[in-house]
Amino acid sequence: MAGNSPLVGVLALQGDVREHERVLDELGIEHSPVRTVDQLGEVNALIIPGGESGVIDKLTRIFDVRDALIDRIQGGLPVLGTCAGLIMLADRLTGGLVGQQTLGGLDVTVERNAFGSQVDSFETTIDMPPIGGAPIRSSFIRAPIVRDAGSAEIIATLPSGEIVGVRQGNIVGISFHPEVSNEVRVHEWWVRTVVTPALQ
Ligand code: GLN
Secondary structure: OEOOEOEEEEEOOOOOHHHHHHHHHHHOOEEEEEOOHHHHHHOOEEEEOOOOHHHHHHHHHHOOOHHHHHHHHHOOOOEEEEOHHHHHHEEEEEOOOOOOOOOOOEEEEEEOOOOOOOOOEEEEEEOOOOOOOOOEEEEEEOOOEEEEOOOOEEEEEOOOOOEEEEEEOOEEEEOOEHHHOOOOHHHHHHHHHHHHHHHO
16 A cells, blocks of 8 residues: 555456556556465455456466455455456356356356357446446446346446446446446546545
8 A cells, every 4th residue: 555545456367457457557546466365465455357257267276366365355355346357256156167166255146158149249338326427438248247136236237227237345346348448437436435445
């Protein structure tokens, strides 16, 4: 932590790490890559990027960081997961690879690759009531859908009704990639309303 500003870790095992770092740079927020337990111990918050959740899952074991991640998430670490990151944070997963596990933290059921191969990727704008203002630009890339939000708060839905964003305490998970669409407001909101208050 630098003064009162948080140091945000970006889990850098696989996925769109650089895109998140670029958004944090644009917002003037300090960040560092997390691949080890020691690096995880230094950060005040964590972003789990998009990528391939089955690969990220395997790499958390290979890098021996899985148990520490679970401990810190359960201990209240502010976390933002995008796409595969949301999958990693779900307590329940459907459509996962054989043996695929999540870290958990969000009392939700997420379906992986829920838009099917016909609609692989698309860009759209969505309303996120907690953020307000103009609709959020977002890319959906082989994205998951939250099929059951459990006790989590729903913070983003598509016009067709699918749940694509949830928050539970300090954990936020979204199906899409604002960081791929040059959209900084989701990260700004998360740092201001979740990360910074958790530092007090
Ligand atoms: N389909 C990917 C997965 O299962 C997620 C895609 C993404 O993160 N853009 O992890």
